[in-house]
Amino acid sequence: MRFFLFFLLISRVVIAQNTYxxxxxxxxxxxxxxxxxxxxxxxxxxxxxxxxxxxxxxxxxxxxxxxxxxxxxxxxxxxxxxxxxxxxxxxxxxxxxxxxxxxxxxxxxxxxxxxxxxxxxxxxxxxxxxxxxxxxxxxxxxxxxxxxxxxxxxxxxxxxxxxxxxxxxxxxxxxxxFKDTKKPIVSAVYVYPLDGTVANKSKQPLLLNLRLQADGSYLANKVLANGAIGFGITAVDYDNISMNRNGVYKVQSYLNGKAVFGYQFDTYGFDEMRYVNALIDYGRYKRTSQRVQKLFMKTPFGLSIIKTDEDNGIIKVLPNLNLSYRVEVADYFGNTTMITIPIAFDAASPVVEQEKVVSSYFVKAKKDNIFSKDNMTATFPAGTFYDDFAMNFVVNGNVLTVHDDSVPVHSSFEIAIESDKYSDDQKSKVYIANLSSSGKLGYNSTAVKGNLYTTKVRTLGKYTLAMDTTAPTISMAKPIEGCWITNEKSIQLSIADSGSGIKSYNGYLNGNWILFEYDAKTRKITYQFTNEFVAEGKNELKVVVTDQVGNSSVFETGFFRSQK
CATH class of the missing domain: 2.70.70.10 (Glucose Permease (Domain IIA))
Incomplete structure (x- = not known):
């Protein structure tokens, strides 16, 4: 079996590299x-x-x-x-x-x-x-x-x-x-106690110490556990040409010499992209910005590059059984870093307990879940999440808290809020907003039917109804009203919206639509002059900017230009 797995892996690499x-x-x-x-x-x-x-x-x-x-x-x-x-x-x-x-x-x-x-x-x-x-x-x-x-x-x-x-x-x-003779750098290895297991007297993920060995490999301190555990790593790669920190090509783990979990980046589909949130310890990433790549799956997910054993990389530590776990991390050129982790059974009680979420709302990832309270409802189709978890679902006044962004969301779910607060004239300006910790509102495209507002979102957090009646702003750093601008190559304006955000921007020169390019990073629109639509002498410019709920602003100015 071990030879067969090895043959499959080598054959896959050879085929991948010789097909193209x-x-x-x-x-x-x-x-x-x-x-x-x-x-x-x-x-x-x-x-x-x-x-x-x-x-x-x-x-x-x-x-x-x-x-x-x-x-x-x-x-x-x-x-x-x-x-x-x-x-x-x-x-x-x-x-x-x-x-x-x-x-x-x-x-x-x-x-x-x-x-x-x-x-x-x-x-x-x-x-x-x-x-x-x-x-x-x-x-x-x-x-x-x-x-x-x-x-x-x-x-x-x-x-x-x-x-x-x-x-x-x-x-x-x-x-x-490229020239690359550098081994990938594994900066951290974590052990994950699963399903109430204790590992090194902890029920929470624990960082392991690594010691460099004479042959260039690393040896981790022994893991003492009494049940199901998994491992995770943080790893980066450098080449000889640039100083940029890049991703690794291949990760493979072994238990007593048997391949148990691995992946390498050959080819994959766009519908698999979001599985990056299942591969990493997403909660740790949101808290610390550290991406720990998990070498196990509590619940299998559809990332095609993963090859795993029947236990999905999860290791069961039993009495009277010593195990040797090995992780190999490689770049495309074969430079490899190896870490060995000895594992043994230990029935010690935990010193660090697992964090618990007290909630009456428990999500079953493979089933549809609908939670309602007061006038607010969240509907999660099966497959919205990767794992089961206890959800914090709270309504406080006009704010709905749907857990927090420490849990990854794979596909969209629906938020519905019922309210008779707004008149028929106001409803077109109302939307369901996500509410940041700083109080900033984020726009979500919202459908209205009677007094029911609904939207599709892909992030957990706080949601509330918001109304935007403020039009966007349009400004020009250097006004051109009444000026000759024959030598200018372009016209540039700044556009912004403090509410729902900009939806459209249109410019007209002497009544003709002209192409303004929008740079969302700088919030500037730029028109590059061509002879088309530009009159000799006086010209009239009009710019109309509209936000997501239909509020519009108009900017008008006149300038002079010679085409001769």
Missing amino acids: PKDYFQSPLDIPMQLSGNFGELRPNHFHAGFDFKTLQREGLEVHAAADGYISRIKISPFGNGKAIYINHPNGITTVYCHLQKAVGIIDDYIKNAQYKAQSFEIELFPKANELEVKKGQLIALSGNTGSSEGPHLHFEFRDTKTEKVINPMFFGFDKN
Whole structure:
């Protein structure tokens, strides 16, 4: 059995690395490759789907098509991937280029024409195979910092065109562009007592001490337990080129030499992304920002990269039984860090008791759950959560507390609040808001039927009804009213909303709709001058900004410009 598991693991690695072409694709950038993020890295609510290439800490680097193909999708958004281009290749692979500053040439013209036709900056396009063909190495865009990017870089992905599963870029020959002789760093190992078990006199997760051995491996202090336990690690990896902390490629645990729980980041689907919250100790992450990767599953979940034994990585410590638990953490290049943890039975009473939540509301993760109190109801379909737990469900005045964000939510659930407080005229301005610890209100799209307000959300916490009657604000740092601005290349305004948030923004020059690009990070909209719609001499500008519940503001100004 042990040989069979080993054979399966080795075969899987060999197949994964030999299935994909090694010299078909080129780098999308002209500069040497340096990563600020690698494939499979643990991110908020998702695994990282590609490589983040450094771009010399600036925007505007040339981005090239990695191979022949055609542009199959274009998405422009102030959030997420920002400006993104997708290229389908004849070999069944799609490459993706994100956070772009702008497309170039006929691609940029294609996007602009579509935006003006839709009268929208935010747009998603699906060109036909013969519309935007590209050649390997062709300049398609300039690198940028758009969307939710936290600094200039190029996010680059490989996907299976048919299944849309993301694939580790290393499989396509990109490994030859890196040098990595460094072992992953395992900074912490935790033991998790499960189902009332005591481990090292504690019913709560406990940090283990690690001692470096002469062969470069680590030995943890012995775990003394009397029942079911699991383990978790925090691990990062570095290469020889950049100083960025990246994720590890492979984790595998063994019990007395038998493989019991492991995963490696080869390929996975987008519908699996949120399982990152089940893989990590989510509660600890929310409290401390530390991501502990669990090497067990109390309740199995559908992350395809996990390979486990019949006990899902949970170890049962019984009397008269000494066990040896080993964890191996590796990067793509085979550099491996090994930790050995001796385990023995011990019937000692706990010194540290388990934290208890006293509640009349108990969630069964695999069943539908509906909890109501006073005028408020929360409905949780089966599969909303990963594990069973006692929920703190409290109504205090006009605030509903649905536990807290220490428990991960996999899929959306419904909040319903009944209230006769608002008139028919006011109801369109009312929404169910999530309430932060600082008292800040967050908007959720809300349906109203009679006096019942409902919304779908994906985070536990506090919720209440809120009404927004305040219009957005529009301002210009340097007013242009009555000024000649012939030499200016653009017009920029700041837009903001203190209530439900901005829904739309539209600009009109001399009565014609014009394209304002929105940067959500800076809350600025920018119009780049073209000769179209600009009059010789006097021009009239109008900007309309509307929030999520329909409050609008209008900004108008006049300026002079010469086209000669």
